[in-house]
Amino acid sequence: MRRLIIVLALVAACGANAAQAIREVGYELLEQRERPGDHFTQGLYFDGEHWWESSGRYGQSWLARYSDPARPPVRRQWLAPNRFAEGLAVLGDRLFLLTWRAGELQVYRRDDLARIATRHYAGEGWGLTTDGKSLIMSDGSDKLAFRDPDTFAVSRRLRVHGGDADWSNLNELEYAHGLVWANIWQDTRIIAIDPASGEVRAQVDLAGLQPRASGPGAVxxxxxxxxxxxxxxxxxxxxxxxxxxxxxxxxFGDPRAGDDR
Structure with missing residues (x-):
């Protein structure tokens, strides 16, 4: 009887672990485009015609708009030498740019990249996206903060969890098909997060796209x-x-999904 109980406990434990495992999904590579290899990419946004990108590092940070990523930017704004550009979100006619340790959100006009406002926050700024209503921010932890676009006040916080794993170092974010997609710093995986529960729904490994000759910073x-x-x-x-x-x-690939943002 004791052996039976032990066996059943082991089976239950294995079943629980299997249930906790994060599903890894594959992907189809549709296209690749050349661009300069000196962009320290922090935030990225594409509206179907133009690209917006933020590039980090002290003394080298900028925000730019492109019509073709292989050509010079249509417009570019350089940040002050003591500001390290981080995550970027586009909502309506405004661009929202985080800074790493300065606690400063910079707001720009979308059409000409003129800076129009500044907001402040506690802690570090890493990634930023929007669900069309709130700005969603990461700070290098396993938490996401939902913030008001006008005041940048926090409306709620969400802990990312799943698979019995530590999901710290959440970095660049993007909202697509009702899920928050996130890079993980120094990890080749991107993960899909349920914005209601914080549960990690799936992961995609980009290791096959990593440049062969890349240094430790080329994550x-x-x-x-x-x-x-x-x-x-x-x-x-x-x-x-x-x-x-x-x-x-x-x-993705579901014609019923439509554009949910």
């Missing part, structure tokens, strides 16, 4: 939803290419 970072082509543009810091991938499922 995967940058996700932009291409609604028209139903895919995600992904890249990394100091990567010489952008890749358009279509994950298997999670709203």
């Amino acid at each position: 995967a970072n940058g996700i932009a939803w291409d609604r028209a082509r139903d895919g995600l543009w992904v890249t990394g810091k100091l990567w010489p290419r952008l890749y358009l991938i279509r994950p298997a499922g999670l709203g």
Whole structure:
């Protein structure tokens, strides 16, 4: 009887572990595009015609708009030498740019990149996206903060969990098909997060896209939803290419999903 109880306990434990495992999904590579390999990419956004990107490092940080990522930017704004550009979100006619340790959110006009406002926050700024109503921010922990676009006040916080794993170091964010996609700093995986519960729904490994000759700083970072082509543009810091991938499922490839932002 005792042996039977032990066996049943082991079976139950294995079943629980299996239930906790995060599903890894593959992807279809739709396109790749060349770009300069000196971008320390922090935030990335694509509206189907233009690209917006933020690039970090002290003394080298900028915000730019492109019509073609392989050509010089149409417009670029350099940040002060003591500001390190981080995550970027576009909502309506405004661009929202985080800074790393300065606790400063910079707000720009979308059409000409003129800076129009500044907001402040406690802690570090890493990634930023929007669900069309709130700004969603990461700070290098396993938490996401939902913030008001006008005041930047926090409306709620969400702990990311799943698979019995530590999901700290959440970095660049993108909202697509009702899920928050996140880079993980110094990790080749991007994860899909349920914005209601914080549960990690799936993971996609970008290791196959990592440049072969890359240094320790050339980590995967940058996700932009291409609604028209139903895919995600992904890249990394100091990567010489952008890749358009279509994950298997999670709203992608489903004609009923539509544009939910």
